Amino acid sequence: MPAGPEEKVNLLGLDRSGLERFFVDLGEKPFRARQMLQWIHQRAVTDYDEMTDLSLALRQRLAERAKIEPPRIISEQCSEDGTVKWLMATEGGNAVETVYIPEPSRGTLCISSQVGCMLNCTFCSTATQGFSRNLTAAEIVGQVWLAATTLGHERHGQRRITNVVFMGMGEPMLNLEAVRPALGILRDDLAYGLASRRVTISTAGVIPGIDSMSEGVEFALAVSLHAAENELRSRLVPLNRKYPVEDLIAACKRYTAGNHRRSVTFEYTMIEGVNDRPEHARALVRRLSCLPCKINLIPFNPFPGTPFRCSSDEAIYEFQKITRAAGLITTVRKTRGEDIDAACGQLVGKLLTPSQRRQLVQQQLARQAVAS
């Protein structure tokens, strides 16, 4: 739907060039973009009246034309291990989840790019929810803005959020129109200033997305592989029928060829009796021997209704051993926030249908409106 004349643009989702265009359209100098980025993202100011280096007249025009509106938090859960999960309301009565994972040397924020997902990976709980819509850039950046303002930008002189991963709900490569500016804002020194290796885009293998993102912008690429052979991978990740493994690996090679510092992280969820045997590990080694990469083994996280189970510790260890012996760097991801269902693939409220979720969001918002 085209934006009506009365619709205000949400400045939270504009990167530097988007803000420059916005200010030039207002008859202002482009450098206003720099001021606005700092006010919004570094000082967390959303009220134009506090933006003291802007003239009163400009502040008034901003109030007429634009808004700075982050999503609202409708619930916050803290895990025993320090992981925090927020359910954030988005326009239209939907909600997405955002997870903060603190570790001694870094703090990772896992953000969503779509409401639900359309890829139907058979072992992922987000798939059970279906697809509702793409998030806007403001809603994507809004998750980071909210987490940073809620947690505080710094603690003991250290940044709280050092890494951002697009590994929440949705397929980021199918929403590049919003992911691109969001990435620009995360990387911008006047906003979050994250280095390229600290912003990871994870994809189930959307080749055109990988190719178009490989040019120009820098980011870390993660690919959800889960199987090295087409037959098995197509069963786990139906998108594989469209973009088969050999083509996907070729796209990954093109990505790494663009810059000698680039490497791909392959995510591999370990599912008992499905993809966790030594022959699967050997097939993986054959596929990946030709490009700079590392493997991240993710113990499968069960959710209600799934027929799958997590591989045993022995199977995971054996799998890791085989890939390491072949010279690949293989790590096993620690499962975090299990007690609050914040682990990979569990980013959906238990047993809630989309309409139940919408109802929950409406109820929570109504309660907040009464409380405030």
Ligand code: SAH
């Ligand atoms: N659509 C993107 C972003 C989601 S990232 C992608 O597929 O990469 C979420 C990661 O967790 C993916 O690697 C996904 O395959 C994995 N995952 C999904 N469900 C899981 C589960 N139940 N247990 C462990 N990992 C899971």
